Amino acid sequence: MRFLHVSDLHIGKSFYHQDPREFLDLQEDLLRKVIQKAQDLQCDALVIAGDIYDRQDPGAEAVAVPLHEPVEGQRTDGAHDRRQP
Helix, strand or coil: CCEEEEECCCECCCCCCCCHHHHHHHHHHHHHHHHHHHHHCCCCEEEEECCCECCCCCCHHHHCCCCCCCCCEEEECCCCCCCCC
16 A cells, blocks of 8 residues: 655745735645645555644635545644544
8 A cells, every 4th residue: 555645734824925825826736746746656545644724723715725636535633723523
């Protein structure tokens, strides 16, 4: 079984010197590349472990970044992610 593991994506993080939407676009592009790499390597699963978002209430734009692509996946929440009941 083959896995590709990433963590600490912090989707939605912004920096004082950069347009938040521009950085979110870069994060979305990077995530698409990670998913494509998992497909290219014929991974059985993509594991996203912790701190997917930068804060517990990430906002609509950050949540809109697609995490559901045609690759099996598993995610675990980190300190910055909202825990699901």
